Amino acid sequence: MLTADTLNGGDLAILSLGELYKSRGYKRFKMSRFEEYDLYAQSKDFLAKEGIVTFTDPSGELMALKPDVTMSIIKNSKELDGVCEKLYYNENVYRIRSGRLLEITQAGLECMGDIDLYSSCEVISLALKSLERFGKRFAFDLSHTGIVFAVLNESSVSEQERSLLLPLIASKNLHEISSLLGGRAKKLERLLSIDPRPGIGLCELRELSDSPELYAAAGELSDICGALGEFEGLRLDFSVASELSYYNGVVFQGFVDGVPEKVLTGGRYDLLMRRMGKKGGALGFAINLSLLERMLDGDSPLDADILLVYGDSPAERVMAKVNELSGDGSRVMAASVMPKKGSFGRVVLLEGE
């Protein structure tokens, strides 16, 4: 029987997240590891700078080991009017980063269709609750691409400047933003320096909102924060913007104390839906469980709780003894002779009982 005692932290996290998503009506989407390469070729920027592991199948078709789950889910979305399709997953994805092959365990969800304020709040609150489930302090940075791009438009930023600015925004590099834009940098600098606490930050944002574009996007963010209510760890951070061209509304990322990188990324991606010929909007997020592995599984100093040394004892007797010793959930390792290496809570000699 599977119990909390028999599962490692990663397994438990997957089960716990699945329960959470199911509690809001999300259905599991289980998929193949393989996908036709063409699906990614048309939207390469979706995967940022990461490469795709490809191979040729027996019929000569170029295939990919799935680098991402979202596009496969969009491809299979049903486009039902007036409703949202709600799916969750936990899958391994495969990417090439800096010349190295990576296998990443991801869990996440996608909400596709007529996205309204409630849908946005539901997805964001599930992202927040997901982080809560890891039992550590967490930080959830919320932003809106509409706000960042409205500020860039108001600051008369050219297309060429925009491509230089986006990485500077992501790294909060105010000194280079200032040297690139000169006097035009003021509004962007103010946006990036907004207080992260939503109560204060939203007031500061309202003072900046003097164009219809910015006002509308700030209003949406304010409505979302209002509906979410108090959430420990929720922060505003407009450096979470824009590195990916398919996001077009709220965007967010999550950090868990003890893990040096962001573990959760998500946002609204209607543009990707449109590019893939689907109508409606979409919002979702993915959690990189591989990054959390070390924290979730912990480190046991022991190879097993009990070492059973059985010598020449008959197999039946060894089997019975192993069953007896492991009955309380102890991890039992049986060996005919004492191993030269290993650390065990205690040693049981079957012959000498």
Next chain:
Amino acid sequence: MSDTINVALPKGRLGERVYRIFEESGLGCPGVTDPSTRRLIFENPGAGVCYFWVKPSDVAIYVERGAADIGVAGKDILLEYSPEVYELMDLRIGKCRMCVAAKKGYHDSTARTLRVATKFPAIATDYYRSLSRSIDIIKLNGSIELAPILGLSDVIVDIVETGSTLRENDLEVITTITDISARLIANKASTKFKADGISRLVLALKDRKGSI
């Protein structure tokens, strides 16, 4: 992560200058600059700060991976490896330039692929891609100036501080790609969970920036 702020300092003059600022702001730690010690890590629990010296090109890795919360890294390293970190401040020290250089009198022909020797293949590739030039990158780990002299490459992309090495070897700067200086960088997650401690160190540097 504890609330002690881990600081990765680049070995050498630049790191020592930055450390002096922390020290003068009451954030020092005994033994950090003692040349006779073989210790690798120096902690001042009272000030909530811990320093360690690392190879300058490794600072960004320590910070990106969270082993250090903040660090001092050259802009050349940040451009080459694009680590996922926040760049909090231009310290305006360790100033130099990333340049294209060649033998004096070199005639650049766009009719053929340009051979570029460099320690910084990503920076060189980005630069020539922006010019739509066809290039052949030759990655070297040192003595880059030898490459054009021996005919290994047409040009080099490298850091130029005073230009004296180039002049002594009959080479000259053709173009400056970008200015380089030391930057204060921070781990993204650390800025969320150790915001106060990091702000304290950043403020110490901001207040004393003129005297670094």
